[in-house]
Amino acid sequence: MTSTPRGPDARPLKVRVKNARSRTSSSQKWLQRQLNDPYVAKARREGWRSRAAFKLIEMDEKIHVLRKGMRIVDLGAAPGGWSQVAAKKTGAADGHGKIVAIDLLEMDSVQGVMFAQMDFLEPSAPEKLFAMLDGKADLVMSDMAANTTGHKKTDHLKIVGLVELAADFARQVLAPNGTFIAKVFQGGTEGTLLADLKRDYTNVRHLKPSASRADSAELYLVATGFRGQADRPAGEDEA
Structure with missing residues (x-):
């Protein structure tokens, strides 16, 4: 067979x-x-934990987001494919930089990666993360996807809502000039979400790696050049 x-x-x-x-x-x-x-x-x-590893590898080959010595947060990390790639590309597996993988589920250890089994929405999550990283993050990445119901409008709202939560977390933990990467779906970053990202980052784009299945509507949002909470354009305060 x-x-x-x-x-x-x-x-x-x-x-x-x-x-x-x-x-x-x-x-x-x-x-x-x-x-x-x-x-x-x-x-x-x-030896990769999941096929998703190739999506991050391909995105990094295109836009070079992974650099040696970076501090990285991997949201919804299990089973660990993206954490594996990040550890290898940044040298964390050899003691350079720091990577924290966060998930509600258990995850087998990855060399060079610290794992925190917790909800990133907990009020204490940012402070716990700062302690593990010894500072703010250079990159927050998320391959999370909301559970679907089969009802198109409901699923769309759930997808957008999850990305909004991840983006809000990134605002709290990213260092200036940091990067945010998240899985979205076609039509999933309109309106307020996209406007907020363009306000908070100097560049926002969408990528579809060839490792994404052709029949899938998934895309990856890449926002680079985080302005920092105190470095936003005048007159554009936090909602």
């Missing part, structure tokens, strides 16, 4: 999943997609 992918760009023989009474049709579709995903196979071969 297996085939051997030859890399993300290869086209291996398709794996078919046999019907099982214990599986719902949606879980069957998910399993078949996983078995036929070349990035899933490549992640296993190369």
Whole structure:
């Protein structure tokens, strides 16, 4: 029931999943997609925790957001693919820089990464983070996605709401000129959210890595050049 992918760009023989009474049709579709995903196979071969690692790798190759010695926060980090990439790219695995991974779920340890099992929305979260990082962060990154209900408008609101919460957390913990990266979906950063990001950062853009599935509406928002709380354009106070 297996085939051997030859890399993300290869086209291996398709794996078919046999019907099982214990599986719902949606879980069957998910399993078949996983078995036929070349990035899933490549992640296993190369030792990455998830296929999502390749999304961050590709974004960094395009815009060079990961630098040696950085202080980084990884929100919703489990299972740890992005933390692995960050540790390798910044040298944290060798003692350079600091990375804190935050999640409500448990996560196996990653060399060079400190893990905090907590809710980043807790009032005490920023202070705990400063203590772990010995200061403010240079990068806050989030690959979180809200649980979907199947109702398009409701899901859209949940997605935007989660990104807004992550963006607000980033405002509290980022050092001036810091960077914020978050998963969004097409149509998910209009209105107030996008206006706030453009106010708070010198550059805001969207990227879609090739590791993102073609049929997915996901994009990644990259906001660079955090102005800092005291360095906003005149007349644009916090709402």
